[in-house]
Amino acid sequence: MKDMKEGFPTNKPPLFRGIKYDYWKERMIAHFESIHIDLWDVVENDTLTVTYKGTSQVKRNTLSLLTCNHELSFMKEGEDIQCMFGHFQTILNELRSLGRTYDNYDYIDKILRSLSRKWRP
Known part of the structure; x- marks a missing residue:
């Protein structure tokens, strides 16, 4: 108003x-x-x-750091799936805002590979 x-x-x-x-x-x-x-x-x-x-250099550095965080992320001991999913989603949203995207297959594959032993068959 x-x-x-x-x-x-x-x-x-x-x-x-x-x-x-x-x-x-x-x-x-x-x-x-x-x-x-x-x-x-x-x-x-x-x-x-x-x-x-950010400048282009800051943007590249941030993108590099977020990509590394994404690749090294895994389910922490005692963490539930919702928290893990939220953590992954936050990283992917930040990556997307910088122009880096992952298709659904890669996203699902990463989540499944990151599950703790407790959740694996």
Whole structure:
């Protein structure tokens, strides 16, 4: 809902909590465009983009680290399947946001290979 103050419509910008930068950015672009079409251009060159989206080198390093985490992940002792699945899903979502995807076959294969002995036939 928009409030009227001194004749200008105001609405609150989306709050950035340090995660899901791409999602926040799209919402923020829409917010700024509702105020002035060129306003996002000013913000895009700000430190937020470098800090949370990263330079190409930061992006490559993050992608490398997440890929390694994915490859070395396994079900921990005492961990239930839901927790393990959530952990894998978090890593895959982060990888996807950086452009790396895995097909369902690879994803299922990785989960099955990562199960503890207790869950294996």
